[in-house]
Amino acid sequence: MFVESDPNPQMSTSPAARERESSAWMLAFAAWLVAMASTLGALFFGEVMKLPTCVLCWYQRIFMFPLALILPVGLFPFDRKLVRYALPLAVVGGLIAVFHQLLVAGVIPEEIRPCTQGVPCSQTVIEWFGFVTIPLLSVAAFSIVIALLVAVHLRSSK
Amino acid sequence: MKEKTLFLGAAAILLLVFVVATMTYNTGTAEQSARVVEQNRDRLVRMHSPTLGNAQAKVQIVEFLDPACETCRSFYPFVKEMMAANPEDIRLVVRYAPFHDGSEAVVAVLEAARKQGKFWPTLEALFATQEHWAPAHAPQVDLVWPQLEGLGLDLDRLRADMVAPEIGRVIGQDLADAEALNVTKTPEFFVNGEPLPRFGYEPLKAMVDAALAVR
Numbered sequence: 001m002f003v004e005s006d007p008n009p010q011m012s013t014s015p016a017a018r019e020r021e022s023s024a025w026m027l028a029f030a031a032w033l034v035a036m037a038s039t040l041g042a043l044f045f046g047e048v049m050k051l052p053t054c055v056l057c058w059y060q061r062i063f064m065f066p067l068a069l070i071l072p073v074g075l076f077p078f079d080r081k082l083v084r085y086a087l088p089l090a091v092v093g094g095l096i097a098v099f100h101q102l103l104v105a106g107v108i109p110e111e112i113r114p115c116t117q118g119v120p121c122s123q124t125v126i127e128w129f130g131f132v133t134i135p136l137l138s139v140a141a142f143s144i145v146i147a148l149l150v151a152v153h154l155r156s157s158k
Numbered sequence: 159m160k161e162k163t164l165f166l167g168a169a170a171i172l173l174l175v176f177v178v179a180t181m182t183y184n185t186g187t188a189e190q191s192a193r194v195v196e197q198n199r200d201r202l203v204r205m206h207s208p209t210l211g212n213a214q215a216k217v218q219i220v221e222f223l224d225p226a227c228e229t230c231r232s233f234y235p236f237v238k239e240m241m242a243a244n245p246e247d248i249r250l251v252v253r254y255a256p257f258h259d260g261s262e263a264v265v266a267v268l269e270a271a272r273k274q275g276k277f278w279p280t281l282e283a284l285f286a287t288q289e290h291w292a293p294a295h296a297p298q299v300d301l302v303w304p305q306l307e308g309l310g311l312d313l314d315r316l317r318a319d320m321v322a323p324e325i326g327r328v329i330g331q332d333l334a335d336a337e338a339l340n341v342t343k344t345p346e347f348f349v350n351g352e353p354l355p356r357f358g359y360e361p362l363k364a365m366v367d368a369a370l371a372v373r
Binding site (some may be wrong): 025029032033036037040043044048049072075076096 | 161162168169172173175176179180183184253341
């Protein structure tokens, strides 16, 4: 089914290649599911529960929200180069999320905390089961997206 | 086509979950805040609260306000208009919720002006000149004095009265009541003891109109 829309049809002719492409698509789709759920989740925290959004949270949103849009663009028709434009967003967002998590955990000292004005990024507004915080959810979401995109790359580059 | 169906189905499910969760959450919080207000009804009005209008009015609006709050400023003429349209039927009770840093001193100015019988003109002057004494939302009591000229206030007496301990107690009580009633933003209105279903001019007007229509 990918033959009609594939930019490199000669690569997808064999059943094995088609099989690989189909599983690469599923992995990219899974990455979109995570990005979309994270986007809606962030909007729920901010717009529905009216939780304060700190500066670092905004920076993470800046990299997560576009993933929810750009991944579907690469899914229809399937573009195995989508890793090239989706992975940088996920990696930068993931780095910010890790930084944020370290800040909340107290690993990073007071002086280099970037937001003293407004909502402090180190303030914990949600804690589920004693350890799940919003920055942790963000780290998890970005990590899963990165892992899935790397898997997409490995599948489709063979 | 299988992929497209999968994608659209997943998108629809995610959006549906979002919408249902939003509605559930909003219903829950509305019920909860109504319950909180119900349990703390006696904290809505205090003996010390400034009031405007007929004491026997059919409709009582309790407004938690911060003199430095811009939205409070823009609601003030709206409330006054409703009162003017229904003289004798609406009473306004002002409660203080000085959430801005530095607002408490401005509330103390209001309370001290009240001792000279000039509470309402002072409140109106403060709202009218808000941007001058609270530049960039930072209230500065030193900038307030020039704005009060022409009101006939004895400013020396006012400055002496401002520090009276009972004013501190009034502000402390109002802040405690605001917290008990779950007032986190200003202005917050209660019409005959009921919180607004959602914030805005229309919900306030609708509630006041409904209360006026009750015979």
